[in-house]
Amino acid sequence: MVAFILRRLIQSLFVMFFVALVSFSMFRFVGDPVHQMVGIETSLEEREALREKLGLRDPVIVQFGNYIAKAAVLEFGVSYQHKRPVAEMLAERMPATLELALVSAVFSLLIGVPMGVYTGLNRDGFFSKMFLSISLVGISLPTFLIGILLIFVFSVQLNWLPSFGRGGVVDLGGWTTSFLTVDGWKSLILPSITLGLFQLTLIMRLVRSEMLEVLRTDYIKFARARGLSNRAVHFGHALKNTLVPVITITGLQLGSIIAFAIITETVFQWPGMGQMFLQAVTTVDIPIMAAYLMLIAFFFVVINLIVDMLYYVVDPRLRVDTGKATGHG
């Protein structure tokens, strides 16, 4: 167990190191940082002094070391565009993105799992076929188009739900939440459906194929032979055993949800990190881009780590000493 966690930790550190290298190179070699920070009227001497102060004359290795040391204490420099510390800007916008990601993950699980169970149990039912074909169309549609369609139907035509922003927000000591107002919840509906739809189809298809697989196994036949009710067989025995891959995929998808929020946040003008990142890409605000990359990488790595450990907890087979077991490298 310890060896397993240690190995995964080293792998994660390697990934973070690589991402840090990429984000440092972006910061250092794309355009001239000094040129971006000062105005036109700054004299040559002042520029040189700033260059010295920022340590841009040190050897590149030393600069990289400094960059990592600063990133470790969440110091990502100052935005070129807004002249404010990047860490502060990210912290302001993080709650919006995380709440959106959380709600859409829960939404995709709550709808996706029952739909998967249903289509798995009634393979040839009319609704199963309908769900599956709709999900194929859903996968083909780009995220931003789904968002536009939802806005068109529910905001423009029916005028039921707001189409932009977070609605009423309550500030809980630095963490702004839209969970505490009706308006906030209403504003969450369309963006989280847009963001969660792809995950929903993924989870549905996964649960379906796992159910089909599990229902063919011997222990299900045995459970039926023991005279257990359909309900007990389907939900107590079959569904329970399909949940391991579902946990993994949902966990891993949480990272992509946060990244895909870039698109959804733009469509719904949601004031989150993704929207800020996109503005940074448009204006080539490298410090924000670099910091966002590091942050997303960190999310991915942590989520991957947690999912791996969950797997370890849920599936007893993995707990066998890896030295003896085959197949699990």
Place this chain on the structure above:
Amino acid sequence: MAETPMTTGRGWTDSIRRFFDGDIWHSFTRSPVTMVAAGITFLYFFMAAFGPWIAPHNPFDLASITLLDASLPPAWMEYGDPRFWLGTDIQGRDVLSAIIYGSRVSLLIGFASVILSLILGVGLGLISGFVGGAVDAFIMRVAEIQLSFPSILIALLINGVLRGAMDIQDQADLAYTVLILSIGLSNWVQYARTVRGSTMVERNKEYVQAAHVIGIRPILIMWRHILPNVLGPVLVIATIQLALAIIAEATLSFLGVGLPPTEPSLGTLIRVGNDYLFSGEWWITIFPGAALAILVLAVNLLGDWLRDALNPKLR
């Protein structure tokens, strides 16, 4: 060795006949959905190739568009104008013509970036599988890290970096290059992993060892002997990647870091039209959106079918 025209001709008719007798054509004629998808895809290609000749108007000819025609609804609606089937946008441009020109741009960028990632991915995969060792470990590690992030995020990053590195003033001219590079560079991993796998299998086969023995240079062995034998699955990946590349281009353009409104792709059209959704001119954005969705769905279905047809195990 030069072949005579005669044998080339017979070779061609032979292979064409083999194709129509073969499994692939057979499974094609058995799947009506695939035939419809192929028809639609062909229609788009035709539209892309001959756009300027079949479009009813030229949306970029400032002389022919007038503000008097602005914001007309589709022809079948009240106040619609029979000259503009799908209506006009805020500047009086024909939406149908804009879609035809836009599909042309979308397909062009889609193809170019698929070719770029194909060359990059197949090349790196070949090297990785053939050379092995540290080179292989390095390439595959980079691939793994890149694969763990969504490709749209990588494309956005490359896009930002490229636009920072190039002179931003020339953005309009460079927009094509930046888009193709950012989509192409973010999608090579799939090819590399597949080709690496099959290269490692081929590397140990007798014909490769024989080539080594008679002293052919490794580069030539990779190019002439291994490459033709690992290309099969690449075709399938490329078809599915075409759909993904078109989506990526549309997404980037929609997000405002793709093509400018002066040279709109389908994504740019949707972005521009989106501003008028609330004032009731839904046709400016919904029709390009539908055109994009149909194109992507058709290419996706073709890709799925091709994957199943080339891999009998999956059937």
